[in-house]
Amino acid sequence: MSVTTLSSPVLAQRQPNWLVRLFDYKPFLIVMCLAPAIGLLSVFLTYPLGLGIWLAFTDTTIGRRGVFVGLENFQYLLTDPLWWNAVFYSVVYTGIATFGKFALGFWLALLLNNHFPFKSILRAIILLPWIVPTVLSALAFWWIYDPQFSIISYLLVDVLHWRSGNVDFLGSPWPARFSLIAANIWRGIPFVAISLLAGLQTISPSLYEAAMLDGASAWQRFRYITFPMMMPILAIVMTFSIIFTFTDFQLVYAITRGGPVNSTHLLATLAFQRGIAGGELGEGAAIAVSMIPFLIFATLFSYFGLARRKWQQGEAND
């Protein structure tokens, strides 16, 4: 009541025009504020997502509208060894790279959680691989993996004399697969480390003091305090990491383009090869859509598997 009596003289004094009053009307303001974001997301995200699912059920090619063909694209994919190969490698790539990123990233976070000089500079330096555009750092890796002039080969052969000949990193399937995974881990460590470091800093030191008084060893302190307390953040960061690793495109496209003999195709690069480069939009869309079940499964698994309250309270083993 007092609000209106106080504010009305002020308002009368300024005599707002109808436009200002319209923007002061809350429902209108809410709609106007949400319109740009919702508009952009509907036109360029929700609509294409629906369109993509529709395209997956058609035989559309570039330049020709397709007709509905039902599950034909998916039936074809099930008989396509290249699709199975891409599924296999996508799972291997995501599994090993995620494990590597989290193991090394967690370790780095624990190291950074200690006290030493130049800490903030070090943190800034460590984030660099994550800041620099992936394709550009991938090109550096391509050069590092060069069959003739690889610096790793030089170290192994000429400096350390561990091997007699150069390593052919990208020339045959398994070495190429692991080379890509190594580059992906390299790129992912900073983000995992900085995110987990943020989590580590929220753990109260009093927990560790209490544990030390009870005579807990360093490993026990990690196992029963650090690890359970980190579970919620681990769950979130891992969900993100799994989604973006499984749907990765840049690294593979830049370094091997799916080769040698299509052994390093991820589902995303295969979808690009068929859909855009090959012009088979329907089939490409079907490959892209076939990622969705894996993503949903991985998200549910990492989120609910790790974020359960029981885990957070460290009662996992009873």
Add this chain to the structure above:
Amino acid sequence: MTDTVAQTAAVADAKAAPDTMAWDSGLRRLMMIYLPLGCFVLILLFPFYWMAITSFKPNAELMNYKDHNPFWISSPTLAHIKHLLFDTAYPRWLKTTMLVAIGSTTLSLIASTLAAYAIERLRFRGSPYVGLGIYLAYLVPPSILFIPLATVVVQFGLFDSPLALILVYPTFLVPFCTWLLIGYFKSIPYELEECALVDGATRLQILRRITLPLAVPGLISAGIFSFTLSWNEFIYALAFIQSGANKTVPVAILTELVTGDVYQWGALMAGSLLGSLPVAIFYSLFVDYYVSSLTGAVKE
């Protein structure tokens, strides 16, 4: 302060077993913290060092590890950078990338500031669900969307135009920035807005004069994130842009500079180095905002 604590601890240790104990803990710290940390830094930075050193090496040194130490440059040259700047469309690609990054960042900042303000400050029924919906949009990866988006872009007559990228990038920038800004708006006390409302300010005035100025750190970090993410984007730029002149740096290097069987590693690495520099400089100016908002976003 911590030094004195460490000293007393060292003294206590020394009392227990003179000399060996203090030396032991120093060595232990070296082995357990500094050595692994050093290895991490070395491995994380090596590709950039290699990229930089390759950019300034003459071709003769590049292909000859027997007579030259590959880790150092005997006679540095600017030939690769000169080739890049004067014989290729590299300056044009840089300009396009800059244009796209600035355009999509501006668009995303406006859209997500308004959305975050509406969700966090105007509080209406269903605002948590709108927030959740926008957040979920971030989980839809570009690799699922690029094929249908390509047909949408063609429908709008935007194929091969940088404008397509400016309009499409907000699909992954807006969810991220909105999420970040909601956190910032949350940290601004309600009372400030209430007082202004009592004083008769309109809601737009409150947004412009009170909420936005207080949210500046959040706006800066959202801006940096958007800028680096759009500079980094690859798959949409690869799928929607065809003519060499309109390409962004990452796409152009890979599709225009990689030609034939003999790769021009010097020029390729120089291109990567120059393409990374704007982001690295931009990032180094605001690194504190960047780290704190990254950690803040995770803590939310």
